Amino acid sequence: MTLDISREQARRFLALYHFTPTNVAGTMERLATVQYDPLNPVGRNSDLVFQARVPGYQVDDWQKAAYSDRLIYDAWDKQACLVPVSDWPMRALIREKYRPYHDREILQAEAEIASGILETIDARGPLSSLEFEDRQRVGADHSWYGQTRVKRIMRSLWASGLLVTHHRKNGRHYYERPERVIPVQHYQGTPLLDVEEYLRWIITRRQQAMGLLPRSAEAAIWCSCGTGAENKVALSQLMEAGVLTLLRVGEKAVPYYMLTSTLDLLDAPLPAPRMLFLGPLDSMLWDRK
Template identity: 25%
Template structure:
């Protein structure tokens, strides 16, 4: 099936739910049935990536929704899928396969530090702990470890291998508990999937989250699975199983794959519920393959957070702006106490009429509610420009 850029933009906007927002905690957890992998990132300029991803799809989203679903109701859990991700609890048996492999990887570490591991597992019997409770362990002399703190590395190894689970967080600090205190018993009793089935299940989760994927040009998207050849074979198998569709897009070389649940949208004509403005998280599933996003939405997105200030073209933490399904610009927000600051606004397209301004104000108002901001400050030197490169 071959489609135009315009058609692809409409379909992706529709199937991601940007034009018709869900509402409440119930719709938040149901969203994970459709978009089962949301990337976690700790940076908080004006909302963390995982929260912004949900905010763009849930009308009244609050961070408490996600916290409750993760740590109170245990309907979600954290593990590596597309990097560190939030995942539906029902998928836990799939990732136990990966945890078993991590146990083999960390076996020498666990043997070397058996006394410390035994101590950690013993005190976990009394309740959740973080690295703060293990300060006496000191540092390690292992040069390859990313941190010298022995407690952090041991806790991370135990977590990756499934011997402990994330119980809750305070800020970005993780607290760990025994799996039986976090993972429902019925989930722990389920069979662990085999290697090949695990890869297929994870690949389908990635497709479901992005809604349109390429096996190439996005290595981080597939870091849990393998190289381009392996990914292509798995996607073809899923297509043969009737779970995926093949899609061709103008000016994109190579096959693309969409989830079969979206077939009616790719085959038929569907109009968007307009008008609306949405701000996308920098690591939104729609942006996992930035080359594909740039091809379809006809303008690049570059996350400049790791660039030096003098090398940035747009700003430190810019969010893509969708207007009625079109990528029209970037906004750079920053929350300072209870004030939402807008440091930059870049428009790539000539947005005609008053509707864009009206919808932008509506979305900024909704954004303030989400952030708990009482006021908004728009920089007097706001960089508002038309970009001729679109």
């Protein structure tokens, strides 16, 4: 199905889809992923995302859902993100195949140290990189992986699913084995290993995060979504199945996808006007074109 809508309708839809007030759990159910960034000029991105959608939200409120209630966990998605813990079996191919290529290089080069880190955590429980004596610096100052060898290895083990974030202190990860963190019903869930099915699933997740997904979305949005040819096939399959609807927006008929289940929002009344501050990595702003 293809629909023609105005730019004004598209703006109204995005306002309703993203900013109809809800709670932390409701935000995760709606978006399915919230990008995490440790930089904190006026608030970390995750807090800004929730603050724009959750009335009365306070800094770090999401951590209870993540580290006490275990409804959310830290995972590699578009980048480092918070995702529903029920996604664990669905993300098996990300941990195996679609994680950053640097992780394979790091773990191959430092296999003995990586094994020692896992053995130490097995024996002692959740640890950060600070609990290890090895302080050798190897990374560039701007490296997301960290500047020490141990931190880089732990981040690589995290991306591969051999470690997960147990909790944080002042933003610092304390890592633990996944079987001791992920609720058993999800940890032992049947992993999604069929590539075509996985691609349809992850592209649907991207659609959830953005609300409107442009056909020409920048490359970073397709991270973990396979090749261009593969996601083109997956999008066609999702259209055929009725999961996605193609929109032509404005006089130029710019093509966007939306979840068919959200079509009713095109004609829904707007919420009361209010001022919101959006983080630069809010998923509504992922596509900057």
